[in-house]
Amino acid sequence: MTQPPVIVWxxxxxRLSDHAALAAAVATGGPVIPVFIHDETxxxxxxxxxxxxxxxxxxxxAALEAAGSRLILRRGPALEVLRALVAETGAAAVHWQRVYDRDGIARDRxxxxxxxxxxxxxxxxxxxxxxEPWEVQTGAGGPYRVFTPFWRAIRGRAVAAPLAAPAYLSGPANWPIGDRLDDWAMGASMNRGAAIVARHAVIGEAAARERLGRFLEERLDMYSEGRDLPALNATSGLSENLAWGEISPRQIWHAALRDWQAGRLGAEKFLSELAWRDFAWHLIYHAPDLDRANWRADWDAFPWRGDNADAERWRRGMTGEPFVDAAMREMYVTGRMHNRARMIAASYLTKHLLTDWRVGLNWFATCLTDWDPASNAMGWQWVAGSGPDAAPFFRIFNPATQAAKFDADGAYRRCWIAEGQGAPPMTALSYFRAVPRGSGMAATENYPEPTVILSEGRARALAALGSFGKARGG
Incomplete structure (x- = not known):
């Protein structure tokens, strides 16, 4: 008697490698039916x-086709789609990899x-x-709220070895019919920006593993110092591939662990940054509203501004602060933003412009190709001061002094800001080719005047903090 099929959702x-749900399906000896569902999430x-x-x-x-299998595409509520596929194929099991955000958990349960x-x-x-988010606990048996002790708790723990990709994927005698990906028009909202962003995307499992190998071989030694310099190609770029599971964190950990054990510069810092990602998922699992509500409930009374005209200038990369605008334009052109630049852009919005961190979070969720709900939420609340392990509110990043320290020769700003340059680079010009045609923005326009004088913005933020502190008895 042949084994019934297993659906892998x-x-x-x-990815095919280090995928426990797929490996378990293959181990049954029956046909494996890979499925992707365009559901409400x-x-x-x-x-x-x-x-x-x-x-x-x-x-x-395409990778599944090369392995002798195929990916069935269906659209609709996940449960309805899976029930229909079970009925059509006679599948006896459905496997999937766990997620840890509130909406994903509710759907999967x-x-x-x-x-x-x-x-x-x-x-x-x-x-x-x-x-797993519940596997790392404090001595009292609860979740961690600060990264440093979290890192101390996991840095010496054994991480499970990654699984190899299946040598063979058997399929059913009769494959169910799937949708055409192009009919979903998943890039429709990008308009003409899709072609610009596509030039900067590194897509797929094979490309992700090659990217990791190049980073470890060529740039790991300069990672600790170079990671804060946005004009320097010193980071791995793997956030994009991690976001969509084209490479697993365990694969990255074990690849870099060998370098750490060999004493290579940058290896421990790189692994600690990978652990930051785990910390973000740890937090959002234990605080499911992290991406929509102040982690510190008393911050509900802070006098944030809602969306406003200044925030729109920030979204457009037209604040008149070159480091901030360079960061926003980099994101619009590439789909990613350097981490140091993210902190500066977020601090400017939430402190100099006193705008609610959720305004920024939602824009990042619109523009980032490496969007990760946990890391995005943790990062915004960390900078705003409302979250766990947060930067104190009085720590206000000054874009000008940050630029002097981390972009001393102006290379990053010149890369992304065309105005005022006689021969702007293609990166800077690409921003104006990506924005909507009706925006009225052009590289030949004058660079805007500052939205706010930095010293005045800082003073206003500290005054708001002082009033907030008095109101809550601080």
């Missing part, structure tokens, strides 16, 4: 993340309960993080 885990994605996910799905489908009740084996597996 792929989401933000578009996909529909809710911002423009750039949705486009990038679509391109990742396209690349993954409902799917698991319904399938189990129907007699279908619904199994979820780890693989999105180094450790």
């Amino acid at each position: 792929f989401r933000r885990d578009l 996909v529909e809710a994605l911002g423009a750039a993340p949705k486009w990038r996910l679509g391109e990742g799905v396209r690349c993954f489908a 409902a799917v698991k309960a319904a399938l189990t009740e129907a007699g279908i084996a619904a199994r979820s597996f780890p693989g999105a993080t180094l450790f």
Whole structure:
């Protein structure tokens, strides 16, 4: 008697190697039916993340074809789609890799309960993080709230070895019919920006592993110092591939662990930054509203401004602060933003402009191809001062002094700001080719005057903090 098929439901885990759900399906000896579902969580994605996910799905489908399999595409509520596929294929089990955000958990619990009740084996597996969010606990048995002790708790722990890709994927005798990816138009909201951003995307599992190898070989030694210099290509760039599961954190950890054990410069710092990603998922699992509500509830009374005209200038990269504007334009052109630049841009919005961090979070969720709900939320609340392990509110990044320190020769600003340059580089010009045609923005216009004098913005922020502190008895 032949084994019944197993459906493997792929989401933000578009790879064949180190995929426990896929490996377990192969181990049954039966046919494996890979599936991707355009459900409500996909529909809710911002423009750039949705486009990038679509391109990742396209690349993954090609990888499955090369392995003798195929990726079935369906659109609709996940439970309805899976029930239909089970009925069509006679599948006895559905496997998937776990997620840890509130909406994803709610969806998966409902799917698991319904399938189990129907007699279908619904199994979820780890693989999105180094450790499951509940596996790392304080001495008191609770979650960590500060990164440094979290890092001390995991830096010496054994991380499970990554799994090899299956040598062979058997398929069913009759494949179910799937949708055409192009019919989903996942890049529609990007308009003409998609072609610009596409030049900077590195898509797929093979490309991600090659990217990791090049980084470890060529740039790891300068990572500790160079990672703060946005004009220097000193980082791995892997956030894009991690966001869509084209490489696993365990694969990265074990590749860099050998360098750490060999004493290479930069290796420990690189691994600690990978652990920051785990910390973000640890936080959002234990505080499910981290991406929508102040982690410190008393910050609900802080006098944030809602969306406003100044915030729109910030979104457009037209604040008149070159370091901030360079960061915003880099994101619009490439789909990514250097981490140092993210801190400066976020601090400027939340402190100099006193604008609610959620305004910024939502724009990043629209524009980032490496959008990660946990890291995005943690980063914004850290800078704003409302989150766990947060930068104190009185720590206000001054864009001018930050530029003098981390972009001393102006290379980063020249790379992204065209105005005032006789022969702007293509990177800077690309911004004006990516923005909507009706924006009225052009590289030949004068660079804008500052939205706010930095010293005045800082004073206003500190005054707001002082009034807030008095109001809460601080």
